[in-house]
Amino acid sequence: MAEVTASLSIGQVAERTGLSVHALRFYEHEGLFVNPVRRGPGGRRVYGEDDVDWLTVCIILRASGMPLPALRRYADLVRQGVGNEEERLTLLREHQAYVTTQIGKLTECLDLIRFKVGVYEDILDPDGVGEHQCHAPVAPAGEERSSMASAG
Amino acid sequence: MAEVTASLSIGQVAERTGLSVHALRFYEHEGLFVNPVRRGPGGRRVYGEDDVDWLTVCIILRASGMPLPALRRYADLVRQGVGNEEERLTLLREHQAYVTTQIGKLTECLDLIRFKVGVYEDILDPDGVGEHQCHAPVAPAGEERSSMASAG
DNA sequence: CTAGGAGCTAGAGTCGGCTCTAGGTCAAGC
DNA sequence: GCTTGACCTAGAGCCGACTCTAGCTCCTAG
Numbered sequence: 001m002a003e004v005t006a007s008l009s010i011g012q013v014a015e016r017t018g019l020s021v022h023a024l025r026f027y028e029h030e031g032l033f034v035n036p037v038r039r040g041p042g043g044r045r046v047y048g049e050d051d052v053d054w055l056t057v058c059i060i061l062r063a064s065g066m067p068l069p070a071l072r073r074y075a076d077l078v079r080q081g082v083g084n085e086e087e088r089l090t091l092l093r094e095h096q097a098y099v100t101t102q103i104g105k106l107t108e109c110l111d112l113i114r115f116k117v118g119v120y121e122d123i124l125d126p127d128g129v130g131e132h133q134c135h136a137p138v139a140p141a142g143e144e145r146s147s148m149a150s151a152g
Numbered sequence: 153m154a155e156v157t158a159s160l161s162i163g164q165v166a167e168r169t170g171l172s173v174h175a176l177r178f179y180e181h182e183g184l185f186v187n188p189v190r191r192g193p194g195g196r197r198v199y200g201e202d203d204v205d206w207l208t209v210c211i212i213l214r215a216s217g218m219p220l221p222a223l224r225r226y227a228d229l230v231r232q233g234v235g236n237e238e239e240r241l242t243l244l245r246e247h248q249a250y251v252t253t254q255i256g257k258l259t260e261c262l263d264l265i266r267f268k269v270g271v272y273e274d275i276l277d278p279d280g281v282g283e284h285q286c287h288a289p290v291a292p293a294g295e296e297r298s299s300m301a302s303a304g
Numbered sequence: 305c306t307a308g309g310a311g312c313t314a315g316a317g318t319c320g321g322c323t324c325t326a327g328g329t330c331a332a333g334c
Numbered sequence: 335g336c337t338t339g340a341c342c343t344a345g346a347g348c349c350g351a352c353t354c355t356a357g358c359t360c361c362t363a364g
Binding site for chain 1: 340341342343
Binding site: 174 | 350351352353359
């Protein structure tokens, strides 16, 4: 239980998080930090490990498609402190649902892509025909299956 | 083997594909169609089922994150006709790899989100503690696990 | 004959999320 | 004393992918 907070410069935080210094200032400007960023001599930003932790969460939420306004809202809730856990949970659950459906959509897309890759593999190496267990992607309705698969 | 091509207006295609008429013109302008879009009386665009099929593929590729330039390149290859199947396959495989890693990343993100959702559920309903099989998301290195999870 | 609706073109505008620039401060090293 | 490098602010610029606008042509129905 030594030093609680390690005092990092913006450059160091950029290096650790992978965000650019521009992005860090931008995030601050957009109110995405939980604690107002402290300032050292000369008005320089001083960050602690807790800020890096928070940014790590932010990066993951962003990477999974959470827009900045939602992230700001989450930051607001956390900043307000204990008492709004329901709201945080709601926000997180909504995002969870979003990510889940995104993964579902991408998986469907992947089905078609795999199918087309299989088609071209067969064209280029007809010997291997039939070795795919290739579950053709199902069209919305009872289409004649052929149409779209033949496009391109 | 009746009518080969059904002659659709831009509005009809918009309705069927879910793309806007603006987007359809934009896609054409960007060279994303395989066949140059035919024109009817008064210079109006006339589409066939094959165009709709192609657009369906485009929509899926776009939805899975393929940028317009890559889509254009694919359209170019298909337009050129037989003989460049290797290139098409390469392009599709690259995209397949991209989508696969995207799904992987999203799944990792989902792990953290689920973890945090679990944390808030436990806060709000401590009776249910322990009923999660909640596989906490693993931090990049051998971190003390706690830090980031506590952020927010 | 006139109003409405769908279509046309070229080009401007929008939005999200940064990214970069200009012009300045400050501390350390040569 | 001067340069270098990291930092500061405010605000402009960029990129991708549309989306919208202005001003026009048709056709059809009332």
